[in-house]
Amino acid sequence: MTDDRTAEVSALLEAAEAAAPAGIAFLDGDLRFVRVNAAFEAVAGEPAAALIGRTAQAALPAAPDRLLGVLREVLATAAPVVDLRIDAAPAAGRRRRWRIDCRSTPDGVCLLLSDVTEEEAAAALRNAFMRNMPEGLYTVDAAGRLTSLNNAASEMLGWAENELLGRSMHDAVHRPAPDGGPAGADRCALRRPAAMTEEVFVRRDGTPFQVVCSVAPLHEGSGGHGAVVTFRDVTAARRADLEAHHDQKLESLGRLSAGLAHEINTPIQFVGDNTRFLADAYEDMWQLLMVYRGCLAPELGEMAWDERTARAREAEEKADVEYLVAEIPAAVRQTLDGVDRVASLVRAMKSFSYKDTAEQSYADLNEAIRTTLTVARNEVKYVADVDLNLGELPEVLCHRGDLNQVFLNLLVNAADAMEDRERRGRIVISTRAAGPEVVISFTDDGSGIPEHIRQSIFDPFFTTKGVGKGSGQGLALARAVVDRHGGSIDVESAPGRGTTFTLRLPVNGRPDA
CATH class of the missing domain: 3.30.450.20 (PAS domain)
Incomplete structure (x- = not known):
């Protein structure tokens, strides 16, 4: 085993540790820190210089007693501790939650530490949304x-x-x-x-x-x-x-629930797969390092160099080092992308589910449109591309939750108008300020609305969709909401060329409110 080869493997291990999304630390038999990666420094809130060579109790004075107890327990029994959640010391006034995974090593213990505060908050929000x-x-x-x-x-x-x-x-x-x-x-x-x-x-x-x-x-x-x-x-x-108002909301809720579940499930699935892959890869690299250490052990005496080399080569082939070098960085990138996607969906769900009070309040309608597009992405992405042409708007005095529902209805209607055709459609959402009003338009290049039924589309229970597709309440609800805000909603359409719905809303609320 050459020094160059040992250095190469050490560098590879360091790269794997640096890329791993979880904090990783190695402690010796006295529970002194021997090695930590950058993620561990970030979670623990202590730089490596303040950790290496010091005991866990001395280096992490703010760590919960439960963490120190786990380290001693694993060191004494060699029994692993997996997915233990504990409350960490508050950071900047905020309570933090840590996930602990701890396993014994030949020289001490290996500690994986993750900050799951945001993850648990997202889970709590999802449960509250679904259960309450x-x-x-x-x-x-x-x-x-x-x-x-x-x-x-x-x-x-x-x-x-x-x-x-x-x-x-x-x-x-x-x-x-x-x-x-x-x-x-x-x-x-x-x-x-x-x-x-x-x-x-x-x-x-x-x-x-x-x-x-x-x-x-x-x-x-x-x-x-x-x-x-x-x-x-x-x-x-x-x-x-x-x-009628409740029925229409229920219809939207059913479609959104399935869409959001699918949108969240996809990134969560590959985050889980990549995390399991990284755990397996780390185990493979650890086993490879143990073989290298074994080849250098003094107790092997005068073992021939060829035999030592053969052992190391066999271990490298078993670990498939070249594959790990290529796939570990990609797995980390995909994992981080998945976490970002879930976080953006959770933020959008929280914003879209905004519960109106009896009183109106000023809201950013451009942000409301972006949020609606995020939560309704699964309804649109298979049939149309959406272009946002959002101008600079003042905040508008309104019931934001009701307007979210209006935007959702118009977006889903536009997507439905482009189903069952060969080419993808296009939806353009535009906003602009017009004196004391804001103007919002939803334009699609779908099938259009025949002239003889155009005057009926805002009537309750009127629908041109197939059985089981719509209840005929979406546009009736949209007009009722816009009327309550002192605004107007108009439609322009040409069969075969598309439809434009235009909303006008007063910036400072209904004039006679």
């Missing part, structure tokens, strides 16, 4: 078995989530057939995508109730297709405008 919404929501796998149930659904159905997990939701909530036997699962409406449909569910105590529900496909990590079902009890629901 007023509509019932549950997800099923490709076989129709329950995988999650939110609080509202649990209250309406009378079942706790853990009582239904893994069970067929068709068997649990559908009313029996007219002859009293079980309803046919092959005709179950909840197994087929539908933007809005009426069903009769049965509570745990056997009482039936009428629901309006939305069923959207949910792409699972294995490549199968489950479904996300949103529903609400309309047995004694209010009618007219209030009911």
Whole structure:
């Protein structure tokens, strides 16, 4: 084993440690730091110079006692500790959460330390979004078995989530057939995508109730297709405008829930795959280093140099060093890109789900449009390219949550107008200031609206979409919201050439408010 080769392997290990997304530290038998990577310095908040050669207790005075206890426990028992979450000392007044993975090494322990504060915050936001919404929501796998149930659904159905997990939701909530036997699962409406449909569910105590529900496909990590079902009890629901308003929001929620789940699942999937690959790669490199150290061990005595070289070469072939050198940096880049994508989606979900108060407030409508485009990306990306031509706007006094819904309806309508054709479509969203108003337009090059139905498109329940595609409430809701803001919405369209919806909103709110 040449010194040059040892140096090359050491450099490769250092590169792998530097590229790893988690903080990595090696400590000796006295729990003194021997080696740390840059990510560990960032998480621990201490530079390498303040760590190397010092004990964990001395070098990390702000570290939780649980961390020090884990290090001593692994050193004493050689039993690994995996995915332990602990509260770290506050940094700049903020509570931090650390993930700890610790394993024994021939000379001490190896500690992997990750800051999961943002990750857990994103998970909490996602859970709050899914579980605290007023509509019932549950997800099923490709076989129709329950995988999650939110609080509202649990209250309406009378079942706790853990009582239904893994069970067929068709068997649990559908009313029996007219002859009293079980309803046919092959005709179950909840197994087929539908933007809005009426069903009769049965509570745990056997009482039936009428629901309006939305069923959207949910792409699972294995490549199968489950479904996300949103529903609400309309047995004694209010009618007219209030009911129409809620129905349309429910339709959008069903489509967005599946789209967002897919958009988040894709980067999370390759982040997980890359993290597992990096863990395996690190183990391979560690085993290779152990072989190199073994070849240099004094106790081997006068072993022939050829035999030492053969051992090292065999270990290199087993580890596939050239492959690791090429793939580790790419895996790290993809992982960071995936984390950034999930973070941007979480920010967009939080902004889009903004809950209006009774009072209007000033909002950046350009940002509202960008947020809407982010959360609706899965609805548009397969059929059209979207161009943003956003001018400089003053903040507008409005109910931002209601306008988010209007923007979503217009964007989804534009995408729907370009389905079932060979070429990709184009959607242009433009904004500009016009004196005391702002002007927002959504233009598509889709199928257009025939003149004889143009005057009816804002009527409640009027739709030209196929069965199960739309409820005919989106544009009616859009006009109602714009009217409440003291604005206007107009349409220009030519069959076969496209459609433009133009909104005008007063900057300082409704004049007679």
